[in-house]
Amino acid sequence: MLDKQQLLALVDKHQDELVALCADLLRIPSENPEGDTRQITSFIVEYLKKNGIESTVYESDKHRFNIVASIGKSGGKKLIYCGHSDTVPVGDFDKWSFPPFSGDIKDGYLLGRGASDMKAGLAGLIFTMVLLKRYEIPLPGELTLAVVPDEESGGEYGVPWLLENKLIEGDGCLIAEPSSELNPTIGQKGSCWFTLTVNGVPAHGSLAPFVGTNAIIDAIRAIERIRTVTDIELSPPEELTQLLSVSNRYLVENERAVTTGIFEKITCNIGTIEGGTSANVVPDSCEVAVDCRLPFGTTYDDTMAYIHRELEQLGIDYQIKPFGFKSSANYTPADDPICRAVVDNISAVLGKEAYGVLQWACSDARHFREHDIPVLQYGPAELETIHGIDEKVQVSNVINCAKVYVLTAVDFLDVK
Structure with missing residues (x-):
């Protein structure tokens, strides 16, 4: 040998x-x-x-x-x-x-x-x-x-x-x-990818906002609520204290100090937005692709439940469809x-x-x-x-x- x-x-x-x-x-x-x-x-x-x-x-x-x-x-x-x-x-x-x-x-x-x-x-x-x-x-x-x-x-x-x-x-x-x-x-970290589809009511653009329901405007409101996932305070398990500590040490030692704390927070990226057909038409649909990464202390289901609660408060017509990576x-x-x-x-x-x-x-x-x-x-x-x-x-x-x-x-x- x-x-x-x-x-x-x-x-x-x-x-x-x-x-x-x-x-x-x-x-x-x-x-x-x-x-x-x-x-x-x-x-x-x-x-x-x-x-x-x-x-x-x-x-x-x-x-x-x-x-x-x-x-x-x-x-x-x-x-x-x-x-x-x-x-x-x-x-x-x-x-x-x-x-x-x-x-x-x-x-x-x-x-x-x-x-x-x-x-x-x-x-x-x-x-x-x-x-x-x-x-x-x-x-x-x-x-x-x-x-x-x-x-x-x-x-x-x-x-x-x-x-x-x-x-x-x-x-x-x-x-x-x-x-x-x-x-x-x-x-x-875990992963939570989904598409948000917001539905509106089309109308002539010259009459907005008096008539029609603008799906893009409602999607913007929805995005603002979704992005609050980053503000959620989480409590990771005690057994991960050492691993989290050395991981944050790694960020500092490798000149990534600006991301310190990323392992304890949900991150949220709005990746793509598609909506509307023309400048003079009130858009009846807007689709948004979202990528959230999940730390210890939460789960995919917990995160999605929070997002749904936030969106329900807006009174908008929407659907969410998971895609891609899904894990805790x-x-x-x-x-x-x-x-x-x-x-x-x-x-x-x-x-x-x-x-x-x-x-x-x-x-x-x-x-x-x-x-x-x-x-x-x-x-x-x-x-x-x-x-x-x-x-x-x-x-x-x-x-x-x-x-x-x-x-x-x-x-x-x-x-x-």
């Missing part, structure tokens, strides 16, 4: 292969909500096969493919390495300073849509499995790679589909979602074996103190916790570029994360 230094040396020896794999993934468009992952799925399956690893592909929805592959010894502990192959859309190509699907390297950064979220992390997971297989590193348990196609638009056809169909199982899970180098995310806040204890294995190996690789924190967004991690699988997230990222223009990731970060993945797999599966 190779010791840790020898394993790290193997990653260094093959780092060019890792970077090339990441670049190849970046060159394959896999934008969601379009959700077509045929090309990237074929590439990953072929790459695994070329390296002696057979995989099974499951089409959960048209052109959305899940990949499952395993190495190691059955009958022992089970570890899942999970990553999503889809990305958010590029948006306006003209705003990018480089081609979004270039996969080029410049000034020590890999460039392209999905570089940080999360094709670099996905490449690290695939590379880890290939390296362990190639050098026949003995694993006393089973390492399963799950590549899912549908995280960026709610995840219905990815992780939850695999779990509900009992196609993957584990004693722990690592998702290569973007994080800071020293701070994997061991918990996350969730976490994995910091002393869980999977958390300890990842955090300890981050410290070993980087030579600095690592600790787990909360995530202000949400991800596929919630599905694993719903199925009683401890999970955390750790992946390479240039956090400021995620979902934005000119997305990129530092090459050294990609390599260091891969080192953590290799060591974590060996450590976690070896612990009785």
Whole structure:
């Protein structure tokens, strides 16, 4: 059995292969909500096969493919390495300073849509499995790679589909979602997305506001009430005091002090507004898309009940329809074996103190916790570029994360 230094040396020896794999993934468009992952799925399956690893592909929805592959010894502990192959859309190509699907390297950064979220992390997971297989590193348990196609638009056809169909199982899970180098995310806020449709009565615009009912005006009133969710005072469970404290410490240490307290408050974003047909027609409909993120101390149902109570006071004609992400806040204890294995190996690789924190967004991690699988997230990222223009990731970060993945797999599966 190779010791840790020898394993790290193997990653260094093959780092060019890792970077090339990441670049190849970046060159394959896999934008969601379009959700077509045929090309990237074929590439990953072929790459695994070329390296002696057979995989099974499951089409959960048209052109959305899940990949499952395993190495190691059955009958022992089970570890899942999970990553999503889809990305958010590029948006306006003209705003990018480089081609979004270039996969080029410049000034020590890999460039392209999905570089940080999360094709670099996905490449690290695939590379880890290939390296362990190639050098026949003995694993006393089973390492399963799950590549899912549908995280960026709610995840219905990815992780939850695999779990509900009992196609993957584990004693722990690592998702290569973007994080800071020293701070994997061991918990996350919940999510509450919905569309608000406000109905009005059309009339000639020259007669407003004497006749008709303006749906846009009523929607503005509704938005003002909805946004008061941020003012709700909440009391998180006492057992989360330490996790909240270190998470707020993380914000300060990473120059995000302006967001201190975000883990204790409901946030509310008014994402889109659509309504009306013409300037001279009183609008009879207005639709608003809302994204609320929920801290510990409240639930999805609690939040929606509050919003309905507020809107009922306005006397408007409205409907609310949930969509996308829906969950309450969730976490994995910091002393869980999977958390300890990842955090300890981050410290070993980087030579600095690592600790787990909360995530202000949400991800596929919630599905694993719903199925009683401890999970955390750790992946390479240039956090400021995620979902934005000119997305990129530092090459050294990609390599260091891969080192953590290799060591974590060996450590976690070896612990009785």
